[in-house]
Amino acid sequence: MMTTLFETTVQAPRGVVLVTHGLNNKPEAMDALIRVLVREGLHCLRISLYRDAPDAPADSRAITDGWISDFTQAYDELRARYPRQPIYNVGYSLGALVAIRCLQIRPALTFDRMVLLAPPVAITRSANLVRLLTPLARVGLALPSVAPAEIRARRGTPLAEYAAMFGLVDAVQTLDGHENIRNIQTRVFLDAEDEMVRYAGVLDWIATNRLAWVAETLRRRLPTARPYRHLMISETSLGRPAWEDLTADIVTHFTEPAPVPES
Numbered sequence: 001m002m003t004t005l006f007e008t009t010v011q012a013p014r015g016v017v018l019v020t021h022g023l024n025n026k027p028e029a030m031d032a033l034i035r036v037l038v039r040e041g042l043h044c045l046r047i048s049l050y051r052d053a054p055d056a057p058a059d060s061r062a063i064t065d066g067w068i069s070d071f072t073q074a075y076d077e078l079r080a081r082y083p084r085q086p087i088y089n090v091g092y093s094l095g096a097l098v099a100i101r102c103l104q105i106r107p108a109l110t111f112d113r114m115v116l117l118a119p120p121v122a123i124t125r126s127a128n129l130v131r132l133l134t135p136l137a138r139v140g141l142a143l144p145s146v147a148p149a150e151i152r153a154r155r156g157t158p159l160a161e162y163a164a165m166f167g168l169v170d171a172v173q174t175l176d177g178h179e180n181i182r183n184i185q186t187r188v189f190l191d192a193e194d195e196m197v198r199y200a201g202v203l204d205w206i207a208t209n210r211l212a213w214v215a216e217t218l219r220r221r222l223p224t225a226r227p228y229r230h231l232m233i234s235e236t237s238l239g240r241p242a243w244e245d246l247t248a249d250i251v252t253h254f255t256e257p258a259p260v261p262e263s
Contacts, residue, residue, distance in 0.1 A: 002027075002048035003074050006034050010041035014255050015086040015112070016078050017044045020071065020095025022118075022147075022233075023165055024050075029151035030092065032234040036247045037090075042254060043082065047074045049094065050153050058140060060163035067094075067164070071102050075109055086112040088254050092233050093118050093196070097168045103181045104172060114186040115250050117232055118194055120165070121172060122201025134163040146228060148236075175209040186213040187253050189232065189246060191221065196230045219245050 004027065017037055019030050027048040034044045049067050078087055089111045091099040096119035102109055120127075130143065142156030175181055188206070192199045199217075206213050218232060222239025235243040 002070070003077065004046045004048075006038050006044040006046065008038045008041050008043055012041070013043055013085060014041040015043070015088055016082045017042050017088045017090055017254065018047065018071075018074055018078060018099075018111075019044050020047045020089075020091045020098060021049065022093030022095060023161060024145050024153050024157040025092075025147060025151050026153050029233055030090075033090065033247065033250070036251065037254070040251045040255065042088070043085070045074055045078050047071060047095070049098070058137070058158070058160045060134075060137060060160050060167060063161055063164040064167055067098050067168075068102055068105070071098050072106060072109065075102070088112055089114040090250070091116050091119070093120055093230065094165055094168075097121065097165065097172065100172045100175075100181065101168050103184075104175060104178055107178065107180045110180050111184055113254055114184055115253060116186060116188045118190060118197045118230055119188060119202065120169060120197050121205045122198040123166075123169060124194070124196060124198045127196045130159075130162050131166055134159050134166065137163050147231065148228075151231075151233075173205070175211070182209070182211050184213075185253070185258075186211070187249065188213055188215040189218060189249075190215060191218050191229045191232060193229045195228070216249070218242055 019034055021027050021030050027046050030046055034046060037044050047070055049070055089099050096116035099114065100119065137159035140158070142158045145152045145155060145157050188202065190197065190199050190202055203215055206215060220241035222241065228237070231237040232246065238246065
C-alpha cells in the first residue's frame with residue numbers, strides 16, 4: 001500500500017478525507033482538489049492504486065484484490081490515526097468504483113459522507129467496446145491513454161486493468177441489503193457528455209439500488225485546449241467557473257452540519 005498524508009494546519013480540523021484517483025492516473029492527479037480540502041480544514045490521505053514494479057500483477061483478479069487491499073488498509077490507517085474525526089471519501093472514476101466495492105464486501109467499513117466524481121457504474125457503448133479486447137490482457141497488451149501526460153501514470157493502460165475495472169462494474173450492479181451504502185450522505189458529480197460514464201445509466205443505477213444519494217450535473221464547464229469530458233479533477237480540465245463550483249460544493253458537503261431529523 002502506498003499512501004501520502006496531507007495534514008491541515010487549521011487548529012480545529014473538520015474531518016479526514018480518503019482520496020482515490022482514476023484508472024492509470026498518477027495519484028498526484030488529485031492534488032489540486034486535496035489542496036482545496038486541506039486549506040478548508042480537512043486532513044487528506046491520498047491512495048496510490050498502482051505499483052510500477054516489474055513484478056506488478058498482470059492478472060485482473062490479482063489487480064482487483066490489490067486495489068481493494070490498498071483501499072481498506074488506507075481506511076484502517078485513517079481510523080486508527082484519527083479515531084475522533086469524521087471520515088469522508090472522495091473517489092474519482094476507478095477510485096469511486098473501488099470505494100463502492102469495498103463498502104459492499106466489508107459492511108463494517110463506512111464513511112460519514114462521500115463525494116463520487118464520474119463513478120463508472122454505467123459505461124457508455126463506445127467505452128464498453130474495450131471489453132471485447134480484454135481477453136488479450138494475458139499477452140500484456142495496453143491501450144494508449146487519452147489522459148494528459150501530466151496526470152497519467154503510463155502512456156498506455158494495460159488491458160488487464162481494464163478487465164479488472166469491468167469486473168468491478170459488474171460486481172456493484174446490485175447492492176441489495178447494503179444499508180451501510182444506501183444511507184451514506186453522498187453527492188455524485190457527472191458530466192452528461194462523459195465519454196466513459198453513461199449519465200442516464202448512473203441515474204438509473206442510483207434509483208434501482210434505492211440509494212439516498214444526490215446526483216448533480218457539472219455546471220459552467222468551459223471549453224479547454226484538450227477536451228476530455230470524463231476528466232473533472234482540476235481547474236485545467238474544467239475551467240475556473242466549473243472548478244470553483246465543484247470545489248465549493250464538495251467543501252460544503254463535508255463541512256455543513258448534518259440535517260436535523262424531523263420529529
